Each structure stands twice: as C-alpha cells, then as structure tokens.
Amino acid sequence: xxxxxxxxxxxxxxxxxxxxxxxxxxxxxxxxxxxxxxxxxxxxxxxxxxxxxxxxxxxxxxxxxxxxxxxxxxxxxxxxxxxxxxxxxxxxxxxxxxxxxxxxxxxxxxxxxxxxxxxxxxxxxxxxxxxxxxxxxxxxxxxxxxxxxxxxxxxxxxxxxxxxxxxxxxxxxxxxxxxxxxxxxxxxxxxxxxxxxxxxxxxxxxxxxxxxxxxxxxxxxxxxxxxxxxxxxxxxxxxxxxxxxxxxxxxxxxxxxxxxxxxxxxxxxxxxxxxxxxxxxxxxxxxxxxxxxxxxxxxxxxxxxxxxxxxxxxxxxxxxxxxxxxxxxxxxxxxxxxxxxxxxxxxxxxxxxxxxxxxxxxxxxxxxxxxxxxxxxxxxxxxxxxxxxxxxxxxxxxxxxxxxxxxxxxxxxxxxxxxxxxxxxxxxxxxxxxxxxxxxxxxxxxxxxxxxxxxxxxxxxxxxxxxxxxxxxxxxxxxxxxxxxxxxxxxxxxxxxxxxxxxxxxxxxxxxxxxxxxxxxxxxxxxxxxxxxxxxxxxxxxxxxxxxxxxxxxxxxxxxxxxxxxxxxxxxxxxxxxxxxxxxxxxxxxxxxxxxxxxxxxxxxxxxxxxxxxxxxxxxxxxxxxxxxxxxxxxxxxxxxxxxxxxxxxxxxxxxxxxxxxxxxxxxxxxxxxxxxxxxxxxxxxxxxxxxxxxxxxxxxxxxxxxxxxxxxxxxxxxxxxxxxxxxxxxxxxxxxxxxxxxxxx
Ligand code: HDE
Numbered sequence: 001x002x003x004x005x006x007x008x009x010x011x012x013x014x015x016x017x018x019x020x021x022x023x024x025x026x027x028x029x030x031x032x033x034x035x036x037x038x039x040x041x042x043x044x045x046x047x048x049x050x051x052x053x054x055x056x057x058x059x060x061x062x063x064x065x066x067x068x069x070x071x072x073x074x075x076x077x078x079x080x081x082x083x084x085x086x087x088x089x090x091x092x093x094x095x096x097x098x099x100x101x102x103x104x105x106x107x108x109x110x111x112x113x114x115x116x117x118x119x120x121x122x123x124x125x126x127x128x129x130x131x132x133x134x135x136x137x138x139x140x141x142x143x144x145x146x147x148x149x150x151x152x153x154x155x156x157x158x159x160x161x162x163x164x165x166x167x168x169x170x171x172x173x174x175x176x177x178x179x180x181x182x183x184x185x186x187x188x189x190x191x192x193x194x195x196x197x198x199x200x201x202x203x204x205x206x207x208x209x210x211x212x213x214x215x216x217x218x219x220x221x222x223x224x225x226x227x228x229x230x231x232x233x234x235x236x237x238x239x240x241x242x243x244x245x246x247x248x249x250x251x252x253x254x255x256x257x258x259x260x261x262x263x264x265x266x267x268x269x270x271x272x273x274x275x276x277x278x279x280x281x282x283x284x285x286x287x288x289x290x291x292x293x294x295x296x297x298x299x300x301x302x303x304x305x306x307x308x309x310x311x312x313x314x315x316x317x318x319x320x321x322x323x324x325x326x327x328x329x330x331x332x333x334x335x336x337x338x339x340x341x342x343x344x345x346x347x348x349x350x351x352x353x354x355x356x357x358x359x360x361x362x363x364x365x366x367x368x369x370x371x372x373x374x375x376x377x378x379x380x381x382x383x384x385x386x387x388x389x390x391x392x393x394x395x396x397x398x399x400x401x402x403x404x405x406x407x408x409x410x411x412x413x414x415x416x417x418x419x420x421x422x423x424x425x426x427x428x429x430x431x432x433x434x435x436x437x438x439x440x441x442x443x444x445x446x447x448x449x450x451x452x453x454x455x456x457x458x459x460x461x462x463x464x465x466x467x468x469x470x471x472x473x474x475x476x477x478x479x480x481x482x483x484x485x486x487x488x489x490x491x492x493x494x495x496x497x498x499x500x501x502x503x504x505x506x507x508x509x510x511x512x513x514x515x516x517x518x519x520x521x522x523x524x525x526x527x528x529x530x531x532x533x534x535x536x537x538x539x540x541x542x543x544x545x546x547x548x549x550x551x552x553x554x555x556x557x558x559x560x561x562x563x564x565x566x567x568x569x570x571x572x573x574x575x576x577x578x579x580x581x582x583x584x585x586x587x588x589x590x591x592x593x594x595x596x597x598x599x600x601x602x603x604x605x606x607x608x609x610x611x612x613x614x615x616x617x618x619x620x621x622x623x624x625x626x627x628x629x630x631x632x633x634x635x636x637x638x639x640x641x642x643x644x645x646x647x648x649x650x651x652x653x654x655x656x657x658x659x660x661x662x663x664x665x666x667x668x669x670x671x672x673x674x675x676x677x678x679x680x681x682x683x684x685x686x687x688x689x690x691x692x693x694x695x696x697x698x699x700x701x702x703x704x705x706x707x708x709x710x711x712x713x714x715x716x717x718x719x720x721x722x723x724x725x726x727x728x729x730x731x732x733x734x735x736x737x738x739x740x741x742x743x744x745x746x
Contacts, residue, residue: 122422131164165184168183204273256519262301273289286341330374517742553746596652717729
C-alpha cells in the first residue's frame with residue numbers, strides 16, 4: 001500500500017496549482033505587477049447643469065439668485081470603504097474558492113453590498129405613490145394675525161417648507177399626465193412645530209366619511225385580477241362606484257374637467273379641502289378653508305397632449321418642476337383663506353362646512369391672501385426626501401385646529417398609521433426630511449430605528465427625578481373647547497350631506513363653452529372605455545340629474561338614450577372663479593421651440609433666443625441634427641422634439657427632409673409630389689395647432705404654415721422678423737392657449 005501523503009505536502013501542492021492557474025491575476029499579489037488599489041483621486045463634483053436647458057446658472061432672468069446651493073458630491077472621500085469604514089481592496093469580484101469556484105459564505109463585503117441593495121426599495125404609498133417634491137420658503141403677510149396666533153403667518157416671517165405634488169391612482173413609475181386628482185402637500189417647518197397642509201388640486205372629495213376611503217380607492221385603482229389599467233379612472237370599477245355612490249359626482253366632474261390634467265404643478269391651485277378652525281391670541285375662533293393660488297394662473301393640458309406626453313415623456317410634470325427651478329423661474333403660490341364665523345351650525349350661506357363634497361364659492365367668501373410660497377430647491381436625494389417625507393394632518397401648530405368633518409377626523413388616524421408600514425416603525429419623524437425645525441422635547445422612547453440616545457431616567461410625568469421637567473405651557477397647542485352637541489351614537493350623516501347634485505350643476509354652469517366641450521369629451525371617453533352597459537347607463541342617469549345638455553351630449557357619444565332627471569333641480573348661481581379661461585398670466589418658464597433650417601441660414605435666431613430668455617422663458621432650438629448650427633447650440637433634433645414639450649412654436653425656416661426622416665411618412669405625399677419639408681416638422685406644427693398653441697413664423701418658416709394648411713387661422717402669425725414674431729406671440733401665451741381654435745358648440 002502507498003504511504004499516506006503528508007498534510008503539508010498536499011497543501012503546498014494545492015497552493016502551487018492555484019498560483020499557476022492565476023498567474024498575475026490576483027491584484028496586489030507579489031509579482032503580479034498590478035497595484036493593490038487604484039491611485040486615489042479627488043472626489044468629483046456633480047455633473048454640470050444640463051447644457052440643453054441653457055438656463056442661467058446662478059441668477060434668474062430677473063437677476064435673483066437661483067435655488068439651493070449645489071452641495072452634492074456623490075462620493076464623500078477618496079477611498080471606498082465598507083459601511084463600517086474599513087477600506088476595501090476590491091469591490092468588483094466576489095470571494096470565491098478559486099476563479100471558477102463557488103462564492104464563499106464568508107464574503108462579508110459581498111453580503112453587505114447585496115443585502116443592502118436587496119432592501120433599497122420601500123413600499124410605495126397606497127395612494128399618491130407617484131410624486132415629486134421641492135424645497136422652498138413661505139413668507140407670511142401678517143394679514144391673518146387677527147384670526148390665528150400661528151407664528152408662521154406673521155408679517156415678514158420666513159419659514160422653510162417642503163412640498164410634495166402627486167397623482168393619486170398610479171404606481172410610483174406611472175405617467176405624470178394622466179387624468180387624476182393631484183396631491184399638493186406642504187410641510188411648513190415652523191418655529192412652533194411642523195404644520196402639514198395635506199391638500200389636493202381639487203377642493204372637494206369623493207366621499208364625506210373616511211370610512212369609505214378603502215371603497216373609493218379599491219374601485220379607482222387597477223382591477224385586482226390583472227392589475228390594469230394603470231393610473232386611470234377610465235374603467236368599470238371606478239364608474240361602478242361613483243355612479244352608485246352619488247356623493248362622488250362632484251369630485252368626478254372636477255376630474256373630467258381640465259383640472260384633471262394640469263399643464264404642470266406650477267399651474268395648479270391647491271386646496272386644504274376641509275374646514276379648519278383658527279384660534280387667535282385672545283382665544284377667539286373662526287372657521288377657515290385654505291387655498292393655494294398659483295402666480296402663473298391655473299392651466300391645463302389638452303387631453304390628446306396629455307396622452308401623448310404619457311408615452312413621450314412620462315416625467316412631464318416632474319421635469320417641468322425641476323427644470324423651472326433650475327432655470328430660475330421659481331414656482332410661486334399665494335396662500336389664501338376663506339373665513340367663516342364659527343357658529344354652532346358650522347354652515348355658511350346654507351353650505352355645510354363639514355361636508356367635504358361642497359365648496360363655498362369665492363364670490364360668497366373671497367380668498368384673502370395671507371402669505372407667499374416660493375419653491376427654490378430641487379431635492380438632493382429623491383429617496384431620502386421625496387419618498388421618505390411623511391405628512392400628517394395632526395401636525396398642527398398652536399393657532400390651527402381641526403373640525404368635526406368626518407373625512408378629516410378619519411384622516412387624523414390614517415396618516416400616522418400608514419407610515420408605520422411604509423417607513424418601517426414609529427420613529428419616522430427622526431428621518432431628516434421629517435425632523436421638525438422647532439426644538440423637540442418629547443417623551444417618546446425606543447422603537448425600531450431609534451436614532452436618539454436619550455439620557456436620564458425619567459421620561460414620564462409627573463416626575464421628581466428630573467425636577468418635574470419638562471413642563472406644559474398655556475401658550476402651547478390649544479384643542480379649542482368646542483361644545484359637542486348631546487346626541488346618541490349613530491352611524492349616519494347629517495341630512496345636509498344629502499344633496500349630491502346642486503354644486504355639480506353649479507360647476508358645470510360656471511364653465512365657458514370650451515371647458516364644457518372638454519368635460520363632455522372626457523365623460524364620453526371614460527365611459528366608452530367601460531365594458532358594462534349598465535354602468536354607463538347609471539352614470540348617464542347621474543348626468544341627467546346634473547344637466548340635460550351635458551347628459552344629452554355624453555349619451556349621444558355613447559349611443560345611449562338621454563334619460564329624465566330623477567331628482568328635483570335646484571337653481572344655482574354660476575361661480576365665475578371656477579373657470580380657468582379669460583385672464584392673462586405671466587409666461588415664466590414657458591418653453592418655446594424654435595425650428596431652424598441650417599441650409600437656409602439662421603436669420604434672427606440668436607436675437608430671438610436672447611429675447612425669450614430676457615422675458616423669463618426658455619428657448620429650445622430644434623434642428624435636423626445635434627451639436628451647433630451657425631454658432632447656435634441645438635437643444636432638440638427632429639428625432640427628439642415632440643410638440644407636447646413646447647408651449648409655443650417659432651418657425652425660422654422650412655427644413656428639407658433630413659436623412660433620418662421616416663420614409664413611409666414621406667411616401668404618403670403621393671406619387672410624384674416632392675416632399676420639401678421634413679415630415680416631423682409638419683407633425684410638430686400640426687399637433688401644436690390641434691392643441692391650440694400659438695405658432696409664429698418668419699423668413700422661410702412661413703412656408704411651413706402654408707404646407708400645413710394653417711396659415712391665416714387664429715393664433716398663427718406670419719411676421720417679417722424673429723423679434724416681430726415673438727412680440728405677436730407673447731400676448732397669446734399670456735392667455736395660455738388660442739381658445740378660438742377649439743370647437744365650442746355648447
Ligand atoms: Fe390622503 N392619504 N386620505 N387625502 N393624501 C395619503 O398617506 C387618506 C384625502 C393626500 O405626498 C396616505 O402618507 C384617507 C383628502 C395627499 O406624501 C394615506 C382619506 C385629501 C397625500 C391617506 C384621505 C388627501 C395623501 C397614503 C379619507 C386632500 C400624499 C400615503 C378620509 C385634502 C401625501 C400617506 C404625500 C396620502 C389616507 C383623503 C390628500 C393612506 C383615509 C380629502 C396629498 O394615509
């Protein structure tokens with residue numbers, strides 16, 4: 001029998017085999033010739049501002065400084081370390097039993113890296129999952145000082161804020177431009193404690209009692225079997241619910257109006273929806289509703305535009321928010337209050353102030369401005385700030401209290417509860433974006449993810465060990481001692497909640513013909529997407545209870561008879577404040593596409609760009625190819641430009657088809673007809689025209705108007721020069737769209 005090999009010999013033989021196999025491939029091994037680590041270099045700063053925006057870097061077009069300072073370096077030091085600070089030699093190869101062998105369980109670096117990655121995502125919000133946030137400042141006017149002692153409303157007082165805008169129905173990755181309600185949630189980091197105003201861009205809600213929230217959300221979100229449609233209300237379960245639960249009809253009408261498809265977050269109103277109770281230094285109270293009024297006016301997309309944007313640029317609103325901040329066109333709103341006497345009935349002009357499906361028309365209770373919000377900073381880290389921000393209606397400073405609105409009461413429970421699963425425990429208020437800026441001295445202790453190291457032994461009251469500290473104070477938050485009527489416990493609403501149609505009719509009657517036309521088209525589109533005939537019929541019956549013309553038009557589109565109303569009609573006064581059309585507003589940050597023809601020269605283009613900048617707007621040059629043409633930087637090519645991005649189009653030339661133009665489209669011109677203009681330019685102009693955008697041309701650009709067959713139509717300008725074209729374009733932009741271009745037969 002062979003003599004047994006000595007252990008030492010076996011090990012040495014194996015080692016020799018390994019080093020023979022690897023040669024110099026083990027970095028840092030003696031004789032490998034490769035250095036142990038890369039040479040250290042200085043950490044890099046963030047990438048430079050996007051050149052295609054060509055936005056002023058540090059000052060706005062008006063000379064004001066732009067948003068938050070650029071802090072971020074993505075790396076904090078020269079050497080890569082583990083989470084515990086140990087420097088690493090290699091992060092590109094797992095530790096294996098030989099180059100072809102299995103990975104070793106002992107690879108603690110691999111496990112740390114992968115485990116952390118595996119847990120990078122947190123549950124998305126059950127509603128309002130898709131959103132975008134920004135930092136800013138709120139400045140009080142002092143006009144509310146007699147109504148509330150809330151210090152952040154004092155004259156000239158500046159308070160840092162974080163705002164998160166959102167859609168309601170879609171998942172985190174869904175498109176921005178879907179037809180939906182938008183969230184408008186503001187965290188005021190006031191000196192007296194955080195105030196969260198968690199509102200929407202629609203002043204009423206689908207339901208009157210929070211206990212119905214799971215019902216409306218289950219109905220409005222995707223169908224549970226296939227998880228479609230994504231971010232849409234155009235489906236059976238939504239219309240099934242709202243046609244049965246008729247208190248939802250008011251909110252639904254707002255959704256079907258242009259309010260459901262905002263042009264951008266900057267062009268939305270915001271509403272606190274509920275009635276709140278304000279209390280002043282003397283302990284006197286009023287009831288009040290919060291409103292946000294955008295400086296740029298309330299404007300919307302066209303429905304076809306919104307649908308195209310959903311595919312071409314699903315981040316349309318998010319991009320607009322951040323680009324406008326970076327360009328120095330800071331989004332701005334005024335905070336306003338509608339104020340009502342605090343009577344025992346809690347009604348105003350016959351309207352129940354505790355019913356969240358009702359508005360108080362601004363003509364009856366004007367919105368009084370109490371402060372200004374300006375958004376100036378994009379988030380440094382989306383997850384840390386936008387995803388982890390946690391709003392709660394119960395975050396109230398002294399001077400603002402709640403009412404008995406049953407929707408509000410339920411929300412007071414829901415918002416903390418949801419963070420427990422979304423952010424993983426009861427200490428979510430210690431996450432940086434959620435930390436109050438007021439000093440915190442609570443007695444909350446321990447729990448998952450506790451960051452504080454609390455000293456002492458007496459987190460309880462009363463105590464003697466801490467000298468009785470901390471003390472309560474009479475200047476603290478006041479639960480207003482409102483009398484609660486003696487009553488019996490019931491599951492019921494007040495009778496005043498029963499009218500589900502009068503204010504819906506008022507909204508409809510307050511619209512201009514164009515807006516009515518859009519509403520008819522929206523109902524017709526959405527209901528035509530339903531499969532169940534009975535659901536369509538039931539909703540058409542609801543429309544009959546709102547207005548016969550609306551009902552008749554939608555019914556015709558669906559091929560259904562228009563029924564008679566089943567409820568008595570209350571007459572209503574229209575509220576002109578509800579309409580979006582008729583005024584003029586600043587065009588800050590509007591995007592102007594300039595189509596150029598490099599072959600024919602760029603007469604006047606540079607001067608027009610400068611003039612657009614000076615007017616606080618953003619010019620984007622559109623050319624057949626990228627790079628530069630005649631010294632002007634190209635921001636969009638014919639391949640990347642789509643009409644939805646631009647608020648108006650300037651045509652400085654009629655470019656011939658570029659080599660990458662789609663041949664099939666060219667062929668459509670027909671036998672023998674020469675194609676003289678790039679078909680994508682024609683599409684751009686045709687779409688912009690259909691969406692009632694202002695279009696102006698000079699020089700060769702005038703030929704495009706003729707080729708598209710739109711010369712001489714409303715809002716289409718032929719000018720002698722670039723500057724003349726821009727001058728004529730600007731008043732049209734101030735009205736948002738060329739309204740006469742929309743058919744309005746109602
Ligand atoms: Fe919300 N809502 N909501 N909601 N809501 C949430 O809280 C809820 C309602 C609103 O950007 C959730 O943190 C109930 C009205 C906004 O982070 C949840 C009821 C209004 C946001 C929740 C309502 C809103 C939320 C989901 C019926 C306008 C996004 C994730 C009583 C005044 C906040 C979260 C953000 C988010 C519950 C009705 C606005 C589940 C139970 C009315 C803007 O807590």
